[in-house]
Amino acid sequence: MTKQATSxxxxxxxxxxxSAALWLQRAGHSVxxxxxxxxxxxxxxxxxxxxxxxxxxxxxxxxxxxxxPRMLLDPDQPLFLKWGYLPRLTPFLAKYLKNGRxxxxxxxxxxxxxxxxxxxEQHLALARDTPAAAYVKPGSYLFGYTDKAAFxxxxxxxxxxRQRGYAYHELTAQQMQDHDPALAGRFGYGVDCPGHGxxxxxxxxxxxxxxxxxxxGGTLQIGELMDFDLGDGAAVAAITDTGRIAADSYxxxxxxxxxxxxxxxxxxxxxxxxxxxxxxxxxxxxTFRSPVMVAAGKFVATSMNGxxxxxxxxxxxxxxxxxxxxxxxLLKRQVARLFPDLTCDDxxxxxGHRPATSDSIPVIGATPGAANVFVGYGHHHIGLTGGPxxxxxxxxxxxxxxxxxxxxxxxxxxxx
Numbered sequence: 001m002t003k004q005a006t007s008x009x010x011x012x013x014x015x016x017x018x019s020a021a022l023w024l025q026r027a028g029h030s031v032x033x034x035x036x037x038x039x040x041x042x043x044x045x046x047x048x049x050x051x052x053x054x055x056x057x058x059x060x061x062x063x064x065x066x067x068x069p070r071m072l073l074d075p076d077q078p079l080f081l082k083w084g085y086l087p088r089l090t091p092f093l094a095k096y097l098k099n100g101r102x103x104x105x106x107x108x109x110x111x112x113x114x115x116x117x118x119x120x121e122q123h124l125a126l127a128r129d130t131p132a133a134a135y136v137k138p139g140s141y142l143f144g145y146t147d148k149a150a151f152x153x154x155x156x157x158x159x160x161x162r163q164r165g166y167a168y169h170e171l172t173a174q175q176m177q178d179h180d181p182a183l184a185g186r187f188g189y190g191v192d193c194p195g196h197g198x199x200x201x202x203x204x205x206x207x208x209x210x211x212x213x214x215x216x217g218g219t220l221q222i223g224e225l226m227d228f229d230l231g232d233g234a235a236v237a238a239i240t241d242t243g244r245i246a247a248d249s250y251x252x253x254x255x256x257x258x259x260x261x262x263x264x265x266x267x268x269x270x271x272x273x274x275x276x277x278x279x280x281x282x283x284x285x286x287t288f289r290s291p292v293m294v295a296a297g298k299f300v301a302t303s304m305n306g307x308x309x310x311x312x313x314x315x316x317x318x319x320x321x322x323x324x325x326x327x328x329x330l331l332k333r334q335v336a337r338l339f340p341d342l343t344c345d346d347x348x349x350x351x352g353h354r355p356a357t358s359d360s361i362p363v364i365g366a367t368p369g370a371a372n373v374f375v376g377y378g379h380h381h382i383g384l385t386g387g388p389x390x391x392x393x394x395x396x397x398x399x400x401x402x403x404x405x406x407x408x409x410x411x412x413x414x415x416x
Contacts, residue, residue, distance in 0.1 A: 006248035014044035017253035019391025039210035045203035058360035082317035111409035132208035141196035144187035266368030278311035297334035323351035
């Protein structure tokens with residue numbers, strides 16, 4: 001049964017929050033979108049731009065517990081830790097690594113498939129009849145390997161994708177070159193994953209969606225959520241740095257910054273910042289037809305409107321510490337090895353915060369502590385990919401519409 005249209009405050013103007021705001025607006029709600037910086041000011045701007053429909057292999061898998069220490073000690077591996085942060089990180093890491101067991105991998109993979117499998121279609125539906133549609137480019141996602149043996153070493157992940165119904169095609173070096181001449185001589189083996197896609201400029205895309213929201217009567221307000229005023233099992237108002245905002249419903253989509261307020265709302269799912277890095281090469285001499293995951297370096301190379309963005313790295317170091325130099329240096333070395341012929345006019349470096357749950361599953365739904373507060377955060381590497389559907393689910397919940405998906409794995413009151 002559809003509920004009567006209400007006023008809703010959406011906190012956080014990344015891809016999840018903007019998607020929720022648009023779908024709520026289309027359902028007839030009066031929506032205010034609140035953000036401390038503005039649309040796409042964080043990870044929704046700096047990601048690799050891939051619509052990774054097949055990213056259904058959780059971050060923690062069997063064997064990670066033994067591999068991670070070696071990776072941390074190897075300067076050529078894309079895993080970093082600010083060691084001074086380790087005492088605060090330890091409780092999260094204990095649960096994070098525990099979730100690498102096979103049963104949990106299967107549970108997480110199933111949930112991620114529900115969220116991600118139709119990502120390009122979800123983006124097209126979200127952006128339809130808006131200027132943002134020009135940024136959505138369905139297509140392939142390539143994985144590049146040094147040789148077939150390196151591909152076979154990744155069999156665990158490819159088997160999970162196959163179990164979940166994803167089609168992919170193995171490619172020889174010649175077939176990689178035939179797909180895109182710019183890949184000639186760079187990889188000995190590869191995989192073509194159809195049914196994926198990219199956003200050609202993630203920051204501009206989310207900003208265009210937000211502009212459309214405002215042009216159609218939505219309110220965009222700059223401000224920072226400080227707290228909720230709670231009473232009788234519901235939120236009475238949101239307390240911001242500029243005053244109180246009262247609404248019938250509230251949606252918290254503040255990514256890696258969601259933890260403290262989520263705990264106040266009764267959510268116990270552990271959350272950490274998984275810091276990601278990118279380097280952009282402006283006016284590059286190399287462009288690619290499709291995004292390419294460089295398996296040896298665990299980074300993605302994506303051509304974006306006049307730029308080549310190389311994005312990757314996992315660093316645990318909290319929300320307040322400054323960027324580290326070593327991840328940028330590693331990315332530069334990896335890019336130089338693979339693309340020695342790359343020239344450009346300038347480079348731009350960026351670090352952002354992926355919101356990482358301990359079980360690799362986002363937190364989506366009504367909160368245990370306040371029935372009219374809903375959350376959508378914890379998307380790890382797949383925020384752009386899963387943002388539109390997360391926003392759509394949240395709008396359906398708030399509007400009293402059927403979601404037609406079992407969302408128990410995403411529940412804010414689950415054990416994780």
